[in-house]
Amino acid sequence: MDLAILDGTVQPASTATISILDEGLLRGDGVFEVARLYAGVPYALEEHLERMARSAENLRLPLDVAQVRADIAALLAAAGPVDMALRLFVTRGGRRVGLLEPIPERPATIALATVAFAPSRVMDAVKSLSYGANMLTRRLAQEQGADDALLLTPHGRVLEGPTAAFFAVLGGELVTPPLSDHILDSITRRKVFAVSDAREQVLTRDDLPHLDEAFLVSTLQNAHPVHAIDGTALPAAPGPRAREVGAAVGELIERELAA
Ligand SMILES: Cc1ncc(COP(=O)(O)O)c(C=O)c1O
Structure with missing residues (x-):
């Protein structure tokens, strides 16, 4: 399927x-969103359009949501x-583009390498x-033999992946870095x-060797299990929480699409 809509x-x-x-x-001056189509039906479209409108407003970019x-x-x-x-x-x-893309194939579990960001x-x-x-952080991680990057501030606070939010199980708790650390307000x-x-908690480089589980989430991946970070294997991938969250998000998507 090689279809787009331009203006x-x-x-x-x-x-x-x-x-x-x-x-x-x-100059990379513009805004974008990626939504997922299930049998031609876009999931969480209103949330994507709201975020796009907010992005455009913050960037002082004229955007007509009705046209989109x-x-x-x-x-x-x-x-x-x-x-x-x-x-x-x-x-x-002022160009308005919609583009259909295949869902990228990914390995069942992934290794991450930390990159300062x-x-x-x-x-x-x-x-x-x-x-x-x-995109550079992903390539830097791949140069280290990993599949993707885990972005850390120069002071060692864990942020997110280059195109995904990061969740971890630490001391039995499901946690994710806070939005106040300037990460994307991911819809997933x-x-x-x-x-x-799940709750927000600051995670640092020092926490990484103690994680029970980790996974990435995004519109294109409900709960993508991480099997290693900086070459250190995690105890389980997918672990029980990753399976549980992946299944629960999948069910939520089905319910919302059916509503
Ligand atoms: C930096 C970043 N974080 C997180 C996400 C996940 O966001 P969403 O769940 O809205 O797809 C993305 C998606 O592109 C992203 O680029």
């Missing part, structure tokens, strides 16, 4: 083009009942197109809170 016109993704003068390209909504309806009507990712973005040049305060609550740093993270007793 309201459905077309093949491979031939849809935007100007090289667009500051979305030149209309784009989605047109693209989904053309696509049919597909299981894919729906990427939406709006650039500083300082979130840019001014970009709090902006899911911007400037993801070069996040909110779903985990809705179905479990």
Whole structure:
């Protein structure tokens, strides 16, 4: 499925083009979202659109949510009942894009390597197109033989993955770093809170060797188990809490899609 919608016109993704003068390209100046389609139905679309509107407002980027909504309806009507990712973005040049992408294949469990990262305060609550740093952290982790990065502040506070929120079981408690540490307000993270007793807790580098379990969550992965961090194996992957959370989020998704 090679479908996109650009400024309201459905077309093949491979031939849809935007100007090289667009500051979305030149400076990564723009906002984006990735939602998941289940048999052609977008999950948590309102939450994605709300976050996109907030991102645009914070970035001082004009965005007409009604137009984005209309784009989605047109693209989904053309696509049919597909299981894919729906990427939406709006650039500083004013281009509005919706793009269908395959769900990436991933290994059943993953190894993480820590990478130092300082979130840019001014970009709090902006899911911007400037993801070069996040993508670099993944490559740096892969150079160390891991599958993905675990971002830590220069002072050693655990943050998130480059494209996912981080959960861990420490001393029997399901915990995740606080939003006040300038991580993304992940929609899947909110779903985990809705179905479990997870709570926010600051985690540091020193906690990592003591974790019972860890997993990443995002729109594209309900609970992706982590089997090692910086070469140290975790006791279980998937552990019981990862299984439980993965199943509970899956059921929540089914219930919300059916409602
Ligand atoms: C930095 C970052 N954290 C967390 C997430 C997970 O967010 P969500 O659950 O809304 O997909 C993403 C998703 O792209 C992300 O880029």
